[in-house]
Amino acid sequence: MNNEKRRQILTRLRDNNPHPQTELHFSSPFELLVAVTLSAQATDVSVNKATAKLFPVANTPKAIYALGVDGLKDYIKTIGLYNNKAINVIKACEILLEKYDGEVPEDREALESLPGVGRKTANVVLNTAFGWPTIAVDTHIFRLANRTKFAPGKNVQEVEERMLKVVPAEFKVDVHHWFILHGRYTCLARKPRCGSCIIEDLCEFKDKVYPEE
Structure with missing residues (x-):
């Protein structure tokens, strides 16, 4: 995929959603950190349901630490790997x-030193809470980058490095959210909704799926 096509894709995604947001509910960097940590191998919906009960009671390091492990479990036991x-x-x-x-x-470095926080979680916090032009590659972004040929890579690290190279600066802060949302609601894993995709004509996926088929 050439750079002009990439720019067209990003421009369409931006025009369709100028101010994309994470679907995790949070009101502070700490709440986001907790929510993203809880979201590993879990849906945002399930995390939001748990934090809707947790955060009104405890939404600071001091308050959650005071709950203790067992106390915290009571709030997040509906989430996988709780x-x-x-x-x-x-x-x-x-x-x-x-x-x-x-x-x-x-x-x-400080974020990645925290238990349960890897590169992806650190990227999300730096991007969403602090506005850094980082790109956290989750399963949706990895699939989309490879399927469309936007930024193919054999693993998440390769895709992240490729994305950082080919995404123009003006799009870097928001591309993470655009790709996640597009992968979550349009470019689905098993059966992409190509017929209703706003970048269908720019995508280089060879096995496009249409309703009539």
């Missing part, structure tokens, strides 16, 4: 309190 996630969140809260005065650090 046992390990509860342990990681409590440990992360302890570190935030001890090292960062209870604030989420705007620093990749």
